[in-house]
Amino acid sequence: MSMILSASVVRVRDGLPLSASTDYDQSTGMQECRKYFKMLSKKLSQLPDRCTLKTGQYNINFISSLGVSYMMLCTENYPSVLAFCFLDELQKEFITTYNMMKTNTAIRPYCFIEFDNFIQRTKQRYNNTRSLSTKMNLADMQTEIKLRPPYQISVSELGSANGFAHLSVGEYKGTGKISAAPHQRLEPVTLPGIVSFVLSLLCGALNLIRGFHAIESLLQNEGEDFSYVIAFFLGTAACLYQCYLFVYYTGWRNAKSFLTFGLICLCNMYLYELRNLWQLFFHVTVGAFSTLQIRLRQPQGKSPDYNV
Numbered sequence: 351m352s353m354i355l356s357a358s359v360v361r362v363r364d365g366l367p368l369s370a371s372t373d374y375d376q377s378t379g380m381q382e383c384r385k386y387f388k389m390l391s392k393k394l395s396q397l398p399d400r401c402t403l404k405t406g407q408y409n410i411n412f413i414s415s416l417g418v419s420y421m422m423l424c425t426e427n428y429p430s431v432l433a434f435c436f437l438d439e440l441q442k443e444f445i446t447t448y449n450m451m452k453t454n455t456a457i458r459p460y461c462f463i464e465f466d467n468f469i470q471r472t473k474q475r476y477n478n479t480r481s482l483s484t485k486m487n488l489a490d491m492q493t494e495i496k497l498r499p500p501y502q503i504s505v506s507e508l509g510s511a512n513g514f515a516h517l518s519v520g521e522y523k524g525t526g527k528i529s530a531a532p533h534q535r536l537e538p539v540t541l542p543g544i545v546s547f548v549l550s551l552l553c554g555a556l557n558l559i560r561g562f563h564a565i566e567s568l569l570q571n572e573g574e575d576f577s578y579v580i581a582f583f584l585g586t587a588a589c590l591y592q593c594y595l596f597v598y599y600t601g602w603r604n605a606k607s608f609l610t611f612g613l614i615c616l617c618n619m620y621l622y623e624l625r626n627l628w629q630l631f632f633h634v635t636v637g638a639f640s641t642l643q644i645r646l647r648q649p650q651g652k653s654p655d656y657n658v
Contacts, residue, residue: 365391554589
């Protein structure tokens with residue numbers, strides 16, 4: 351019998367489960383699929399916004415949008431078009447019920463567990479196709495899936511379910527090879543983010559100007575220390591790289607931002623004799639503020655672009 355067995359709502363950036371259906375099946379196959387659920391939830395930010403994982407007699411499908419992913423487990427013969435219509439319905443209801451501020455600031459697992467009521471009702475409807483609303487346009491979803499089919503994740507890509515092995519994105523069907531980082535879209539820019547970007551550019555420009563002045567001084571006075579020139583130009587590079595990290599998504603983005611901030615602090619410590627305390631405070635504060643804005647501007651899934 352083809353049917354939906356389980357569903358959950360997960361935050362993309364860290365895999366935090368926000369809500370899930372209540373499952374009573376404790377079979378070995380279901381327990382194995384729950385492990386796959388957990389593995390996939392940790393890799394959502396590296397995957398396309400629509401994917402399918404076939405695990406023998408079960409399929410796991412999910413869609414991601416606005417920083418939240420909607421996942422479901424169904425039997426292998428459950429129609430793909432109905433599976434993604436189900437996920438789309440969950441997505442629309444969740445977006446209507448909870449704003450992005452709540453989902454972004456949630457810290458407890460399953461803090462929106464009351465959404466389980468809607469998941470259960472919707473699951474019952476989709477497990478009884480006769481009760482589905484006639485207003486749902488299955489043809490549109492079928493066309494959407496045909497034009498942009500879900501990326502097929504293989505079990506071999508996941509590796510060991512117990513070992514949480516590395517997940518390779520591989521090839522996204524219909525688009526050739528993809529790299530996870532360049533295709534990630536970041537959340538919309540906020541006013542503090544714009545301010546941090548401009549201030550980072552300003553600090554980079556100030557370091558660059560002081561670096562050229564240090565070169566001139568070095569040419570005029572042979573006793574000048576060339577390491578100051580290096581420190582100024584390293585500070586410039588660090589500020590510009592912070593701007594880059596704020597605008598574009600890359601792998602290990604948060605770690606890179608902290609390392610860049612550390613480089614800014616080291617450069618300013620070395621330039622202690624050439625700058626007063628206010629200048630040092632300004633450069634370090636801007637570096638810390640930019641690092642915070644990079645951390646806050648997280649990747650997001652694609653906005654809904656199909657009507658069901």
